[in-house]
Amino acid sequence: MNAPLLELKNIKKDFFGNQVLTDINLTLNEGEVLGLVGENGAGKSTLMKILFGMNVIRDTGGYGGDVLLNGQKVNFASPFDALAAGIGMVHQEFSLIPGFSATENILLNREPQKKSVVSEVFGQRLNTLDRSAMRKGASDAIEKMGVEIDGEMVINDMPVGHKQFTEIARELSKEQLKLLILDEPTAVLTEREAAALLDSIRGMSSRGIAVIFITHRLQEILNVCDKVVVMRDGEIVKDVAAQETNVTEITRWMVGRSVNAAAASHREPPESDTVMSIRRLWVDMPGETVRDVSLDVRRGEILGIGGLAGQGKLGIPNGVMGLYQAGGTVTFEGKEIPLNAPRKCLDSQLAFVSEDRRGVGLLLDESLEWNIAFPAMQIQDKFLKPLLGGLIKWRDEKAIADVTKRYIDELQIRCTSSRQKAKELSGGNQQKVCLAKAFALEPQFLFVSEPTRGIDVGAKALVLEALKKFNRESGVTIVMISSELEELRQICDRIAIVSGGRIAGILPATDSSEDFGALMVSQVV
Amino acid sequence: MSENVNKANRTFTDRARDAVQSFGLPRMIIAVFLLVLFIAAPFVGADFWTQVTNLFNRFSWNAVLVLAMVPMVHSGCGLNFGLPLGIISGLLGATLSIEWGFTGLASFVMAVLIATPFALLFGVGYGWLLNKIKGGEMMIATYVGFSSVSFMCMMWLLLPYHKPDMVWGLAGKGLRTTISLEGYYAGVLSRFLQIQIGKLVIPTGALLVFALLAFLMWAFLHTKTGTAMTAVGSNPTFARAAGINIDRTRMLSVVMSTWLAAVGILMYEQGFGFIQLYMAPFNMALPAVSAILIGGASVNKASIANVIIGTILFQGIVTMTPTVMNSMIHMDISEVIRIIVSNGMILYALTRRTEATR
Amino acid sequence: MSQNNKKETSAVRKVLGFLGANSVPVMFILICAVCIPISGFSPAYLLNEIVTRMGRNVFLILSLLIPIMAGMGVNFGMTLGAMAGEIALIFVTDWQIWGIPGVVLAMIISIPLSIALGLLCGKILNMAKGREMVTSYIISYFINGVYQLVVLYMMGSIIPIKHSTIRLPRGYGIRNTVSLLSMRQSIDNLLAIRVAGVKIPVLTFLIIALMCLVIVWFRRTKLGQDMRAVGQDMEVARDAGINVERTRIISIVISTVLAGFGMIIYLQNMGNMPTYSAHSQIGMFCIAALLVGGASVDRASIGNVFLGVILFHLMFIVAPSAGGKITGDTMIGEYFRVFVSYGVITVALVMYETKKRRAKASLGEQLRAAQQEGE
Structure with a gap:
């Protein structure tokens, strides 16, 4: 009996003790299209990163369990290994050279080359590019995809959908491609383009290429996938054939969890x-x-x-x-x-605690005192001592230290002192500093x-x-x-x-x- | 979290090592080098107190120019390679003050006063430009400096100066390349309250003026606006979210920098005794930039202490190497050492990851 | 009707866009158009001068093209190559190898020096991504210090220099000017022809033509393609498996080696070498010339090089005399051309930075327009 193309066995992953994937088991056959759905943070992207051999997985301590490709256990040291093994991935962010044509991008760093005397002497990088072979290779890939895009068009001039297709064509141009991962590819497409993409996924599948299709558009999944895998909180909660389910059901699996403490502390909403x-x-x-x-x-x-x-x-x-x-x-x-x-x-x-703690929320190189007191000082002239009859607004270090200490106690911010630099705190404590900053504005x-x-x-x-x-x-x-x-x-x-x-x-x-x-x-x- | 606990338990030696680390290896080497020069000085026949006097003098000439770096570094505009622009305002002040017949201390005061509107004007224009090209400040600042210097080269020839002390004797017009300040403000500050102990001479007045400016700078950084400026340099997005007008804050820092450069060149001239025109301001930015970096500043952090330490170290090397090295190896390689050290220091600062963590 | 109008406005916009995009060359054409008649030089004289200066400078400027292609901006570190070329020339002069063999030998000697300096420069620039230009500019100052250390103090004392004609009287160090009379214009004069009184240094032009062909060819190689990719987006190039750091270093090394050759060609034409100042000015003039030709910090072609050399040097020749005629003081013209050189670089840098910011802003504009359409 033939081994399935891809098999995941008991995949586990934690980030510094924070379990994000538990016991993932999954099989995928040649030419099969798998729809992967789940809320944000359900673990979809972590799983794909493991599959694709991304550095971030290894840097954070690797993963548990086995990845089997055609029945053989694999452990990719880098995305390049994954590519060599026939796994292609189209990321949400485009990875394209803006000033290059579609053709050049499709064959980026895999350009067909012609040898010359110079390159014999000075090495292969002085081979000249074989432009006609490039055009052919790119148009073959575009044809395989089944969506018409202009190979000579420069990425910068393309509508966003065509950029997406260029990325997909790049993966398809790789001869060894057996499994293609598409991470929310339809998010940037118009309806027509999305429909074309779904067609092209069917085409790939008939050519024997397996596809993992991640999207929030559930109807698309039902239209094109053979089976649906629903993830929630780092686990696979459902693995079902696409014909046997519907959007409502999938939605329930995605969000549904045992309703526990949630409603415990509820009050009557204030009618005001x-x-x-x-x-x-x-x-x-x-x-x-x-x-x-x-x-x-x-x-x-x-x-x-x-x-x-x-x-x-x-x-x-x-x-x-x-x-x-x-x-x-x-x-x-x-x-x-x-x-x-x-x-x-x-x-x-009004006050705002930004989601971008490090970028917007904090002065990482300054002390907690500065972080907490700064907006209130600038907006409401708090923590300032007027000198020379109010001509000079002098920073009142003591008031700043006092208010900081108050919030350190109140919010239980763990730090060595109120003068510690914000960048030295853990994420949770940084978040508390951001809150304190907003609270200080009253x-x-x-x-x-x-x-x-x-x-x-x-x-x-x-x-x-x-x-x-x-x-x-x-x-x-x-x-x-x-x-x-x-x-x-x-x-x-x-x-x-x-x-x-x-x-x-x-x-x-x-x-x-x-x-x-x-x-x-x-x-x- | 555990890291924090560790921090609390740190021993003194750990702290000392940290201090050395934050001081930086290149600074350490330069400081040790200077120390060796001082120790070696008496053995090669250079008088110690004369050397110290030299150092005091050079410090009083240059410190304000180095201080001029501080505001722009604080607001995140980077190192002010456009220092020559401020210097030009100072030169305009100096030459106009003399042209209009002021002498002695009055000529210095008037030079500062006349230079001020120019510095404000140039600073606003320069700040406007730098606000349009955020992220590319340093390279463009360099060339703004160069362009303005070469533009003024034409102006020094064309502007209708007539004072015989300043213009070419034969033509009767066009300013000379070097103008002596004897009878004007040469040494007016350094001679004020001058202290002389044996061979040691301290230019008290000039040092006091620097101290005053440095104090004002320090005080400014403790006010509401100064705090905002530091925050803009530390994280502009944070500052914007806190309602700070970033462009205006940066503009203010550029104007301050430019004005301090104008005062700085006047201080330099009163110590040096001459006004140098034409291409002279051309390469005045690099020594000031490297001085503050040697003092421990980085591309986006600088303090008054950095200014003082940096000026002492840099000027120490400039004054000590010729005397000591020449006597030791009979070669005058001080100029070369200065070029290598100062530019090496700037390179070091540029190649380090920006210390701001974003 | 309205379509016609649209066409017209778009044509006007095109012209304005063209002028805007090429404002620097256009400005220079205007300056030259005003100054040439005032200066009173004959066309034959000007033509002769331009031809000479093209032979002298073009090769040097060509050395700037490759780092621009690799996205590293204008290579202010080209002066490193110039210094390598000068050191090579000092040796060749000392060994008294004359004429073409001397020039060729100097080029050969300059190669290892240029490669070493280029590697150093490339490595440092890789540590300062995003501020390559200001860093390469400071590197040129730094290496200038090292150059002085070597040439002024080590040559003759540690490094053997035999001939006292190039040594300073004190016994070590090289004189302020090294005479290259023995190889003066040896390349230019070989195969030179005169057409209507204009001397054309055919061999030099052949070398330049060859170099242009090499650059055109280089753009078509795998390495050239990689450099373009790295220049546009380092991250994408890295994800595609291109060794970004190495590619950047190679581009700087090539640039440095070419600058070394260019400097030797330049100096053999001049016939003497100002030992301590030749390289510091050459960088600025080459960069200014390239930018005058319409190049920008991220885009430069061979056409920009030639147009730039012609316009920049035309200005350079006529400015002092025109300035003298207008103001009665030739120094004004001298200063004017220095001012223009710096001014051009400033304007080009500002245009590059504002363009970069506009590109970011226009992305937002597009999004907003799309939303408003949707409403």
Whole structure:
């Protein structure tokens, strides 16, 4: 009996003790198309990284279990080994040389060459390129793909879909290709292009190439895949033939988990007036485009914003707070807040804890004192001593140290002193510093974006508790954006789900996971 | 977390090693080299106190030019290779002050006053340009400096200066390449409160002026605006999210840098005793840049201590190598050593990963 | 009707775009057009000068093309090659090898020196990715210090120099000027022909033509393709298995070696060598000339080199005399041309940086337009 093309046995992976994959078992036959679905953080991309021999896996201690290719155990030392073994991968980010033509990109570093006298003497890199063979090789690959693209067109001039196809053609041009991994390839395609891609996947499969197809568009999976594998929390929860299931079922498997503590601490949502209303907001945040969002936030509530990655949930706070180019109207306390002006938002007593801790949230090279006190000092003239009758605003080191110490105690920030540099703290403690920074502003309204991303369980609970306390005790309205639905359900009153850059719906946090799941995939782009 | 615990338990030797590490190997070598020169000086017949006096003098000439690096480094504009632009403002102040007949201390004060509007004007233009090309500041700053110096070469010839002390004797117009400041402000600061103990002479006045400017700089960095400037240099995105107007802050730092360069060249001239025009400002940026780097600054972090240590080390090498090395090996290779050390130091700073972790 | 209008506006836009993209050469053509009549030089004289200077400079400027292709910007480190060429010439002069053999030998000696310096420069530049230009600029100063150490102090004391004609009177070190009379214009004069009073150094031009062909050929090689790939996106190139660091170093080494040859060709034409200043100016003039020809920091062609040499040197010849006629002081013209050289480099650098930023911004514009269409 023939061994399957690919077999994964008991694959395990942890990042520094944080288990992200547990006992993954999977088989894939020649020409089979497998649809891999799951929420963000379910472990899909980690699994693919293992399969593709990415460095990050080895740098973090390797993985457990076996990968078998045609019945042979393999362990790739680098993506190049994986490529040699016939595995190709099309990543979400394009890996193309912008000034090269499609042909040049398809055959990048694998160009057919002609020997010459010079290259005999000075080595192979002085071979001349065989342009006509290149054209032929590229057009063969394009033909194999079944989607028409112009081989001579420069990447820069291409519509985004064609770039995607160029990437796929590059993988197809590799003779040894047996398995192609497509990581959300349709995310950037128009409907027509996506349909063409699905056709081309069928074509590949009939040619004996197995495909692993990762997407959030569930209908596509049902259209093209032979079987569907659903991942959740680092495990495979379902492995089923595509004909035997439907979108609703898959959605339930994706998000459904035993509903436990979630609703425990729920209160009656405060029935109060609208404190902020957002109308027709668009935000140009790369990868998190917001298209047309209208949303009312009630005074004193904790509103959750959830949704899949890339659907635009992060764009909302970043746009309102002026960090990315945005349009539309935002009214706070009856007054319109100008967009694209961070200062104006902060002056109106709004605050924002960014999801990008290291990039936006912290002054990594400065002390905790600076990090926590800086915005309050600049916006509200706190922690300053007026000298010479207010002519000079002198930094009040003692007040800064005091407030920092207060938040260190309150939020249990682990550090050697309040003068320690922010970059020396762990992720969870850095997050607490970001919160402290926002708290120090004593805002009336707080955006918190992905407050628990990449921090350990203990810190997570603390951060959520602190937010809740801040809301209850200071009466601050909080809008919390998170990829983790369960976390939102733990502390929010209502949860809005963003899909395709729009609000797909707003439900009370007590509603079932399935309902939220259905909203998440409703308008996926 | 465990790392933090370790940190608390660190012994003194660990801290000492850390201090050396943060001080940096090249700085260490330069400091030791200078120390050796000082120790060797008496053996080769150079008088120790004369050497120290020299060092004091050179320090008082150059320190303000090095101080001019600080604001732009703080705001993340990098090392100010465009220093010549500020120097030109200073030169305009100096020549106009003399042209208009001021002498003595008044000529110095007036030079500073006249240079100020020029420095503001040039600084605003320069800052506007640097705001348009964020990320490519250092290379463009270099060439802005060069262009302005060569442009002024034409202007020194064309501008209607008439003071006989300054223009070419024969033609009666066009400024000379070197103008003596005797009777104007040569030494006006260094002679003020000058202290003389045996062979040691301390130019107290000049040192005091530097101390005042350094104090003002230090104080500025402790104000609200100064804090914002440091934050912009440390992480511009953070600063923007905290409502800081980045372009305006950078502009302010460039103007400050330019003005300090203008004052710096006047300080240099009062010590040196001459105004040098035409191509002279051309290569004045590199010594100042390498001095602050030797003092422990990096491309985006600098303090007043860096300025003082750096100027002492750099000027120490400049003054000591000719005397000591010449007597030892009978070759005047000091100039070459200076070129290698200063540019080597800049290279070292440029090739290190930017210390800001982003 | 409206389509017609659109066509017209697009034509106007094209012309404006062309002028905008080529503003530096256009500006230079204007400067030359104004200065040439004022200077009063005869066309024959100008032609003769231009031909001479082309033979002298083009090879040097060609050495800048390859690092630009590899995305490392304008190689201010070309002065390293120039220094290698000078050291080689000092040796050859000392050994009294004359004429063409001397030139060829100097080129051969310069190769290992250039390679060593190029490797060093390439390695350092790999440590300073993203600020190659300012780093290569400082490297040129740094190596200049080392060069002085070697030539001014070690030659004659440690490195044997026999002939006192090139040694300083004190016994070691090389004189400020080394006479290259023995090989002066030996390449230029071989096969030289005169056409209507203009001397054409045919052999030099042949060498230059050959070099151009080599560069054209090089672009078609695997290595050339790799360099272009590395120049546009290092990460993508690395993912595709190209050895990025090595490719960058090779580009700098090639550039340095060519600059060494170029310097030797340049100096044999001049006939004497200012030992301590020849290389420091040559870098600036070559870079300015290339940029005047319409090249930018990330894009340069052989055409840019020739156009640049012609325009830049035309300005260089006429500026002092034109300046003298206008202001009555020839120094003005001298300073003017120095100012223009620096100014051109400044403008080109600023244009490059703003273009880079505009490219980023336009990406956002596109997205927004797409969204608004959707609304």
